Amino acid sequence: MSIDQIILAILVVSIVAVLSGLNIYYARKYGFFGWLKAKTLEFARWLRERKRTFAVVLGWSFFIAVLIIREYWLSYINQPILFEMPKYWFDYSDWVARLNIWDFLLIFASSIIAGALLMDIETILFSSVASALLSFLFSVVFVTYWIWVVLGWGETWGLIGGFMRGGQFVMWDAARIVFRMTFPIVQLIAFTGVFLGAFVRGYFQPSAES
Numbered sequence: 612m613s614i615d616q617i618i619l620a621i622l623v624v625s626i627v628a629v630l631s632g633l634n635i636y637y638a639r640k641y642g643f644f645g646w647l648k649a650k651t652l653e654f655a656r657w658l659r660e661r662k663r664t665f666a667v668v669l670g671w672s673f674f675i676a677v678l679i680i681r682e683y684w685l686s687y688i689n690q691p692i693l694f695e696m697p698k699y700w701f702d703y704s705d706w707v708a709r710l711n712i713w714d715f716l717l718i719f720a721s722s723i724i725a726g727a728l729l730m731d732i733e734t735i736l737f738s739s740v741a742s743a744l745l746s747f748l749f750s751v752v753f754v755t756y757w758i759w760v761v762l763g764w765g766e767t768w769g770l771i772g773g774f775m776r777g778g779q780f781v782m783w784d785a786a787r788i789v790f791r792m793t794f795p796i797v798q799l800i801a802f803t804g805v806f807l808g809a810f811v812r813g814y815f816q817p818s819a820e821s
Contacts, residue, residue, distance in 0.1 A: 664734055671725040672742045675718055675801065676749035679792055683708040683754060699758050700784055708792055718797060719804040726808025739805050743798050747789055754785035 686708035687693050693706060701707055725742070729735045758781050759765040759774070768777025 664729060664738060667725050667728045668738045668741050668745070671721055671738075672745035673749060674721050675742070675746040675797065676753075678710065678714045678717060679746065679750040679789060679797075680753045682710050682714060683750075683757070683788070683792065687757075694762065699762055699764070700788070708788065710792060710797070715796070715800055719800050722801045722804025723808035723811070726805035726810075727812040728808075729805070730809050730812060732809065735805055735809055739802055743801065746797075747786075747793065750789040750793075751782065751785045754788055755782050758785060 686706065690706055693699075693701075725738070726735055729738055755778075759768075759778070764777070764781060765774070768774065768781070771777070
């Protein structure tokens with residue numbers, strides 16, 4: 612390293628140190644740290660008050676995702692030839708992964724339970740949206756893993772860019788697969804069930820709404 616580079620490095624470090632010191636000084640002077648502490652405590656209190664809601668939404672989302680993942684997995688187990696196919700997106704109806712009537716009934720039952728536990732209409736509305744997104748995300752992650760690792764597409768893409776290049780295409784196709792399996796019937800069943808659960812509990816236990 613030359614003398615000029617050393618001097619430049621010292622100059623840059625010095626400037627960064629001075630600016631960092633000034634930022635910390637003015638942040639403390641104008642109460643930024645106090646505001647940040649107050650907001651952190653406020654968020655922690657809000658989180659504690661809604662921990663049951665988060666637990667219900669996560670459990671509900673995970674349960675629906677498990678049903679979706681199970682049917683996707685069974686579509687390959689029941690059709691071993693799919694492991695040998697050069698692609699993973701199928702239009703042939705006998706090979707397309709889909710949910711069955713028992714899955715729909717389980718989703719409906721779990722949604723009723725979630726609605727009975729959540730109760731508040733506003734909470735139910737936002738929780739339903741969050742659950743739909745989370746269950747979709749969980750399923751897409753699994754399908755992406757299945758395509759990339761189990762079906763071996765990671766080895767193919769590893770030769771021409773790896774996950775940074777091929778992962779976006781695999782995730783897009785995984786999202787298409789899950790979307791085809793779920794939309795719109797799963798969302799409609801879940802929304803209907805969660806509001807029905809809240810209505811039934813409110814009817815038989817009015818005090819739970821307060």
